[in-house]
Amino acid sequence: MTDTLTNLILLGPPGAGKGTQARMLVERFGLLQLSTGDLLREAVANGTAAGRTAKGIMEQGGLVPDDVVLQVLKDRLSSGNLGSGVIFDGFPRTLGQAEALDAVLAEMGMKLDRAIALEVDDAAMVDRIAGRYTCAHCGEGYHDTSKQPATVGKCDVCGGTDFKRRADDNAETVRARLETYHAETAPLTEFYARRGLLSSIDAMQPIETVAGRLAEILERESA
Ligand code: ADP
Numbered sequence: 001m002t003d004t005l006t007n008l009i010l011l012g013p014p015g016a017g018k019g020t021q022a023r024m025l026v027e028r029f030g031l032l033q034l035s036t037g038d039l040l041r042e043a044v045a046n047g048t049a050a051g052r053t054a055k056g057i058m059e060q061g062g063l064v065p066d067d068v069v070l071q072v073l074k075d076r077l078s079s080g081n082l083g084s085g086v087i088f089d090g091f092p093r094t095l096g097q098a099e100a101l102d103a104v105l106a107e108m109g110m111k112l113d114r115a116i117a118l119e120v121d122d123a124a125m126v127d128r129i130a131g132r133y134t135c136a137h138c139g140e141g142y143h144d145t146s147k148q149p150a151t152v153g154k155c156d157v158c159g160g161t162d163f164k165r166r167a168d169d170n171a172e173t174v175r176a177r178l179e180t181y182h183a184e185t186a187p188l189t190e191f192y193a194r195r196g197l198l199s200s201i202d203a204m205q206p207i208e209t210v211a212g213r214l215a216e217i218l219e220r221e222s223a
């Protein structure tokens with residue numbers, strides 16, 4: 001059994017700060033970030049069968065079928081070191097995925113310790129998404145107004161000078177993604193609350209404040 005690991009889910013709509021917080025948790029707690037969005041974008045870039053299925057759906061802001069997402073997730077889980085636990089970022093997004101996750105973890109002798117909901121206003125999400133960009137070299141995330149590099153045009157982490165924006169980060173797709181979130185993913189908070197695994201954080205607060213709350217929850221979990 002590997003139950004000394006802390007495995008957690010970050011729940012929240014597009015732009016809530018899941019990726020930003022997950023990267024900070026990796027730094028601070030040595031956890032492995034597992035973002036199904038990143039895995040699917042990689043599959044699209046590599047032109048794999050999963051990528052070919054996912055591409056058009058992601059451009060429209062819909063959900064990639066559960067079996068496709070589960071396969072890329074399982075491939076990643078079985079191919080590496082899990083650090084001191086896993087942060088599931090952007091997964092599960094449906095009840096079917098939540099149930100499948102329990103089964104996958106059980107097979108690996110692991111369990112889910114906590115699901116943390118990042119709570120935000122829909123109205124703020126369009127701005128978060130529209131202003132989002134990342135370092136093309138190391139993937140560090142930035143925002144046009146809320147998180148600029150210390151030196152404009154130069155990544156704080158790696159010094160890289162190339163940045164990129166996601167093809168699906170436009171006003172039209174954001175609205176579709178928010179609708180998808182409310183229809184398919186929001187019910188998961190209730191699912192985890194019933195099992196006593198849910199914590200919620202007001203993610204309208206500054207990045208560092210949210211990170212502090214997350215650290216408190218994790219420290220309690222691993223105590
Ligand atoms: P998600 O992974 O949930 O889609 P991101 O972590 O990519 O969200 O964050 C979306 C954008 O909002 C990024 O540009 C990020 O820098 C910015 N951001 C993240 N958290 C906050 C926050 N608490 N306050 C303001 N901006 C934030």
Ligand code: ADP
Pocket residue numbers: 013014015018036037038040057058059061062063064065069089090091092093097177
């Ligand atoms: P966000 O910043 O909106 O949280 P992600 O990078 O997590 O975005 O996801 C981008 C897109 O990838 C989603 O809009 C969806 O099409 C697809 N995707 C990511 N994770 C999943 C998942 N668990 N199930 C289905 N589709 C997913």
Ligand code: ZN
Pocket residue numbers: 135136137138139140155156157158159160
């Ligand atoms: Zn960088």
